[in-house]
Amino acid sequence: MERIEHHASFGGWQDVYRHRSEVLDCDMEVGVYFPPQADPGHPDHGPCPVLYWLSGLTCSAQNFITKAGAQRHAAEHGLILVAPDTSPRGDAVADAEGYDLGQGAGFYVNATQAPWDAHYRMYDYIVDELPAWVEADPVASGARAISGHSMGGHGALVIALRNPGRYRSVSAFSPIVAPSRVPWGEKAFGAYLGADRDAWAAYDAVALVAGAEERLPLLVDQGGDDEFLSGQLKPELLQAACDAAGHPLTLRLQPGYDHSYYFIASFIGEHIAHHARALRRKA
Amino acid sequence: MERIEHHASFGGWQDVYRHRSEVLDCDMEVGVYFPPQADPGHPDHGPCPVLYWLSGLTCSAQNFITKAGAQRHAAEHGLILVAPDTSPRGDAVADAEGYDLGQGAGFYVNATQAPWDAHYRMYDYIVDELPAWVEADPVASGARAISGHSMGGHGALVIALRNPGRYRSVSAFSPIVAPSRVPWGEKAFGAYLGADRDAWAAYDAVALVAGAEERLPLLVDQGGDDEFLSGQLKPELLQAACDAAGHPLTLRLQPGYDHSYYFIASFIGEHIAHHARALRRKA
Numbered sequence: 001m002e003r004i005e006h007h008a009s010f011g012g013w014q015d016v017y018r019h020r021s022e023v024l025d026c027d028m029e030v031g032v033y034f035p036p037q038a039d040p041g042h043p044d045h046g047p048c049p050v051l052y053w054l055s056g057l058t059c060s061a062q063n064f065i066t067k068a069g070a071q072r073h074a075a076e077h078g079l080i081l082v083a084p085d086t087s088p089r090g091d092a093v094a095d096a097e098g099y100d101l102g103q104g105a106g107f108y109v110n111a112t113q114a115p116w117d118a119h120y121r122m123y124d125y126i127v128d129e130l131p132a133w134v135e136a137d138p139v140a141s142g143a144r145a146i147s148g149h150s151m152g153g154h155g156a157l158v159i160a161l162r163n164p165g166r167y168r169s170v171s172a173f174s175p176i177v178a179p180s181r182v183p184w185g186e187k188a189f190g191a192y193l194g195a196d197r198d199a200w201a202a203y204d205a206v207a208l209v210a211g212a213e214e215r216l217p218l219l220v221d222q223g224g225d226d227e228f229l230s231g232q233l234k235p236e237l238l239q240a241a242c243d244a245a246g247h248p249l250t251l252r253l254q255p256g257y258d259h260s261y262y263f264i265a266s267f268i269g270e271h272i273a274h275h276a277r278a279l280r281r282k283a
Numbered sequence: 284m285e286r287i288e289h290h291a292s293f294g295g296w297q298d299v300y301r302h303r304s305e306v307l308d309c310d311m312e313v314g315v316y317f318p319p320q321a322d323p324g325h326p327d328h329g330p331c332p333v334l335y336w337l338s339g340l341t342c343s344a345q346n347f348i349t350k351a352g353a354q355r356h357a358a359e360h361g362l363i364l365v366a367p368d369t370s371p372r373g374d375a376v377a378d379a380e381g382y383d384l385g386q387g388a389g390f391y392v393n394a395t396q397a398p399w400d401a402h403y404r405m406y407d408y409i410v411d412e413l414p415a416w417v418e419a420d421p422v423a424s425g426a427r428a429i430s431g432h433s434m435g436g437h438g439a440l441v442i443a444l445r446n447p448g449r450y451r452s453v454s455a456f457s458p459i460v461a462p463s464r465v466p467w468g469e470k471a472f473g474a475y476l477g478a479d480r481d482a483w484a485a486y487d488a489v490a491l492v493a494g495a496e497e498r499l500p501l502l503v504d505q506g507g508d509d510e511f512l513s514g515q516l517k518p519e520l521l522q523a524a525c526d527a528a529g530h531p532l533t534l535r536l537q538p539g540y541d542h543s544y545y546f547i548a549s550f551i552g553e554h555i556a557h558h559a560r561a562l563r564r565k566a
Contacts, residue, residue, distance in 0.1 A: 008508070008539035010549045069352035069548065225291070256291035265352065266293045 001133075004029070010075035011036035014065055023121050023129045024088040030130070031065040037078035038139045047141035049168070049279035050080045050134060051272065054108060054126065054148030054155040056174075057184070058099045061085045064149075067261035073269045077276035079145075082134050084126065086151065088119035100184055101191055107179070108155030109203045111192035120192055123203070127159055127166070145275040149173040149264055150228075151184070157205035157218065157238075164214030169278035171219035171271045173264050174226055177238035178206040184232050209241040217248035219274055221267050223257030284416075287312070293358035294319035297348055306404050306412045307371040313413070314348040320361035321422045330424035332451070332562035333363045333417060334555065337391060337409065337431030337438040339457075340467070341382045344368045347432075350544035356552045360559035362428075365417050367409065369434065371402035383467055384474055390462070391438030392486045394475035403475055406486070410442055410449070428558040432456040432547055433511070434467070440488035440501065440521075447497035452561035454502035454554045456547050457509055460521035461489040467515050492524040500531035502557055504550050506540030 005016035012035040021028045037044045051074070053064050064070065064083040074081045087093075087106030094115040096102035111120035134140060146167050148156040153175025160170035179185020180200040189200045201207040222235045229235075235251055242249035257263040288299035295318040304311045320327045334357070336347050347353065347366040357364045370376075370389030377398040379385035394403035417423060429450045431439035436458025443453035462468020463483040472483045484490040505518045512518075518534055525532035540546040 007541055007543050007545035008506070008537075008549070009545040014545050066544065067349050069355065071545075071548070072352065072552075223291070254291075258290055260290050261349070262290035262292040262297050262354075265354070266291070269355075 009033065009071045012038065012071065012075050014071060016061060016065070019133060021088070021125055021129060023124045024119050026088045026090045026093055026119055028089065028125075029061040029085055031061045031081070031083035032134065033065065033071050033074050033081040034139070035075045035078050035080065038080065044078065048078050048080045048139060049141050049143035049145065050082055050131075051275050052126065052131070052144065052146045053081060053083045054146070054152030055083065055086050056148070056150030056152050057086070058104050059086050059152075060104070063261065067265065068268050069265045070268045070272060073272035077272060079272065079276060079279065080134075080140060082130070084130055087122060093119045096191070101188055105151065105188060107151055107185075107188045107192060107203070108158065109189070109192050112199070113192060113194045116192045122155075123159070126155065127163060143168055143279045145169040145279055147171045147173075147271055147275065148175070150259065151176055153220070154179055154205060158203050158208060160216055161205060161208040161212045162202070164212070164216070167216065168281070169219075169275045170216055171274060173221050173267070173271075174223060174228070174233055174259055175205065175220060175238075176232060178204055178234055180204045180207065181237070182232045182234060206237045206241045209238070209247050210245045212245070212247060215247055217250065218242065219271065220249065220251045221271070222251065222253050223259060223263045224253050224255040225257060226259045228259055292316065292354045295321060295354065295358050297354060299344060299348070302416060304371070304408055304412060306407045307402050309371045309373045309376055309402055311372065311408075312344040312368055314344045314364070314366035315417065316348065316354050316357050316364035317422070318358045318361050318363065321363065327361065331361050331363045331422060332424050332426035332428065333365055333414075334558050335409065335414070335427065335429045336364060336366045337429070337435030338366065338369050339431070339433030339435050340369070341387050342369050342435075343387070346544065350548065351551050352548045353551045353555060356555035360555060362555065362559060362562065363417075363423060365413070367413055370405060376402045379474070384471055388434065388471060390434055390468070390471045390475060390486070391441065392472070392475050395482070396475060396477045399475045405438075406442070409438065410446060426451055426562045428452040428562055430454045430456075430554055430558065431458070433542065434459055436503070437462055437488060441486050441491060443499055444488060444491040444495045445485070447495070447499075450499065451564070452502075452558045453499055454557060456504050456550070456554075457506060457511070457516055457542055458488065458503060458521075459515060461487055461517055463487045463490065464520070465515045465517060489520045489524045492521070492530045493528045495528070495530060498530055500533065501525065502554065503532065503534045504554070505534065505536050506542060506546045507536050507538040508540060509542045511542055
């Protein structure tokens with residue numbers, strides 16, 4: 001494990017680490033923000049809860065930490081922010097032409113098809129290996145929340161729905177709510193999981209809502225002028241699934257906003273406050 | 284004039300424009316943030332003051348608008364933010380090897396030496412042409428402030444000191460306060476202005492303070508762990524010059540902070556509040 005960046009930020013520290021992932025069989029970079037309360041000299045020092053952020057297509061560990069402006073809010077609420085990369089990386093890792101398959105496009109699944117199955121196990125990485133690595137640090141309290149954007153919003157919803165009790169709260173910006181039924185997801189799932197669509201349902205938030213063991217409320221913000229709204233994101237499918245299952249959903253359509261980090265930056269403060277409320281509650 | 288980006292941001296709009304600069308004899312890109320108060324439908328609608336932001340070496344019109352998180356604060360205070368590029372651009376524009384001369388490194392001077400004098404007139408562009416273009420829009424109130432980072436902090440200080448009455452307030456992050464006396468400035472001024480160092484003083488904040496016609500207070504934040512602090516920035520020279528001249532200076536050394544946008548993001552809110560106080564005063 002190697003710390004490759006270390007920047008003072010809002011009284012805390014924005015770090016980037018490179019660590020070995022056994023699950024992915026490659027080195028991975030991860031952004032970790034430590035709020036001021038993580039410092040032993042801080043008057044409110046103590047173990048801090050962790051918010052995991054899953055980024056979207058084409059992103060690395062850099063996009064969220066440089067563009068979202070989340071550190072201000074994490075500092076205010078005393079949260080650690082963990083922002084991993086979006087796929088395994090490296091010359092030995094399979095890749096594809098195009099931005100929506102291969103490196104930068106892991107889709108938070110465990111691939112079962114060659115050549116992807118050798119490295120593309122982002123689901124296990126995010127659910128198990130990464131938290132075990134992060135939370136080995138005693139500054140992490142063990143309380144956990146998850147959020148993300150677009151492909152990462154899909155990842156956050158799926159991972160929270162499949163792991164009852166593991167996250168105190170979940171939210172998403174512009175998530176791909178039904179990847180089985182839109183072009184991005186069909187391409188990625190076809191490659192990573194194969195042609196049998198039954199295998200896809202385990203990674204499809206809309207398909208998972210009906211059988212969710214835990215009715216963890218979903219907070220979703222969606223830009224009204226998002227260029228991918230009708231073709232790839234389809235939040236109305238999540239609304240219908242939640243209505244049918246009686247699953248609590250707050251879906252907010254934000255007029256005028258697009259798919260960019262300008263949208264995320266505008267509302268990340270509200271999401272972090274939402275997670276902080278859940279994370280402060282006693283387990 | 285062409286609008287090439289348009290993103291909803293904190294209730295306002297982050298735009299990027301491409302416009303023809305006669306002074307620079309090339310097309311230039313400029314980021315402009317319009318706060319919610321710029322919208323005729325907003326209850327507090329009215330002409331808004333403008334804060335000009337000058338970026339540092341290697342930056343384009345993108346760095347500040349994507350990384351500083353300034354829109355949140357501009358929206359709160361009802362300021363327009365204008366973030367121009369750092370040099371003339373294009374295949375027809377002279378350039379040099381290295382990040383610290385040529386395109387991306389205009390140093391906010393009017394070059395007098397060939398080949399630079401054909402396009403490198405960033406001083407005139409920032410002082411005259413850009414404000415005339417921006418403030419032709421009746422949503423701009425005519426009240427003006429200026430700030431910047433590193434090379435852009437140098438530009439902001441020099442431009443405010445040389446133009447009494449033109450800016451209500453000035454601030455800088457990690458400015459190159461004495462370019463005539465540090466390697467970055469010696470290289471750039473030698474190329475753009477020639478070997479006669481007397482010509483350099485007109486672009487050197489430390490040299491200008493003694494003769495400033497207006498004692499406009501300077502607000503300067505400087506990271507204590509900035510890798511360029513002792514070799515290129517030397518804020519102690521500005522402190523000494525202001526002490527000698529009786530020029531008001533608030534110089535804050537921020538322990539632990541480096542030269543990056545993580546530093547700017549951490550304190551831009553305080554700078555924007557500082558400018559908003561000055562801009563709200565009646566002229």
